[in-house]
Amino acid sequence: MTYRFLICLIVFGTFSFTFSQGSPDYEGGLNIAFDENGKKYLRIISWAQVQAIHNDQVPDEQEQTNFNLARARILMFSQINEKFLILTHFGLNNLNSNSMSPTGLSDASELFFHGVWAQYNLGKRHSVGAGLHYFNGISRLNNQSTLNIMTLDNNRQSWSTVGLSDQFGRHLGIYAKGSLGKLQYRVALNDAITNGLDDRDPQNGGSAVYAGKRLLGSAESGKVFSGYFEYSLFDMESDVLPYKVGTYLGGKRIFNVGAGFFAHPSGSVRADVDGILEPEDVRIFAVDAFYDAPWGNDGSAITAYATYQYNDYGEDYFFLAYGTGNMAYGHLGYLLPGSVLKTRFQPYASYAVNTYDAFENNRTIFGIGANTYFSGHNSKLTLEYRHESFGDDKLGTLTLQAMIYL
Structure with missing residues (x-):
């Protein structure tokens, strides 16, 4: 059993002036306006997350409790x-x-x-941009903000390209985003990272490795394509920033269905029995649905999310948390009745199952926890138990997290 005690001290500004973060004290964050109508402005967002981690599964000569500046x-x-x-x-x-x-x-x-x-x-509904950006494809969770997430953290496998084709979830390239009525879109054309986390070399007759650009060159394996499209049945969400909200705590009425993709031609490489390199395309597709709305007239709210994702990183690919196969994930939370001016409670549960072509066993992850909101997401405590099983390997983690952002 591993116990983590996480203290996050965060100063954070957002574009929204509503209670979408669930706090009555939050009024737009740190914003410097240079005109009266707010069209000239500078916003500053700063945060730090500091962890005290206790692990009783370490050798006797090692300290069980250590500190970490996570972000x-x-x-x-x-x-x-x-x-x-x-x-x-x-x-x-x-x-x-x-x-x-x-x-x-x-x-x-x-x-x-x-x-x-x-x-x-390009007008009020469409934009184009370039640089090191976070307008990702695949799913809502691959565009997830970590500051207003409902569960303790994001489903790790949903950040599906971290360190494999990008720099910590961000690609370098161009993007376009906007809305067509109730349909929001984001698409991007990016360079793939040359030296990713998968630094292995293919073994003759073995499985694929995600190292196409490094081994085959940028002409064949240099570009990646991604997109995410979602239709809003109820309220529309802001797309000024790319970060998707995890739960609005009843501050909005959201029901979105989405679909996305990621494609990296010749992103992976296999070696045949003679050692000749053969390129393989990386292809990832997902569909998802997100529901977040008040439940009755007593201040309660429901947050629900579900996604199915098909991952193809190459034949029998497996590395760290990633592998060719299928993934299903979902979570459900219920904000107990109460006033936005008082402390609120939100129990939740999450479940993920990953299948891998390279293994007979599935990886399953179950989480159960609760949030205590003192001032919406701006001040909250989260307690979560997480159990992960993959074949004979089993790991239980109990984490207490305190978070403040202003």
């Missing part, structure tokens, strides 16, 4: 008129006593860009 970020976006916008997002992740260096020059100690993009607005 330290600054995000800024600005416009001087409604025609264009620029966004810059930088920070670091997972700084701990093992990754720190005496002079702060190690890879883990250094800041890097999580996002830098310039956007041109």
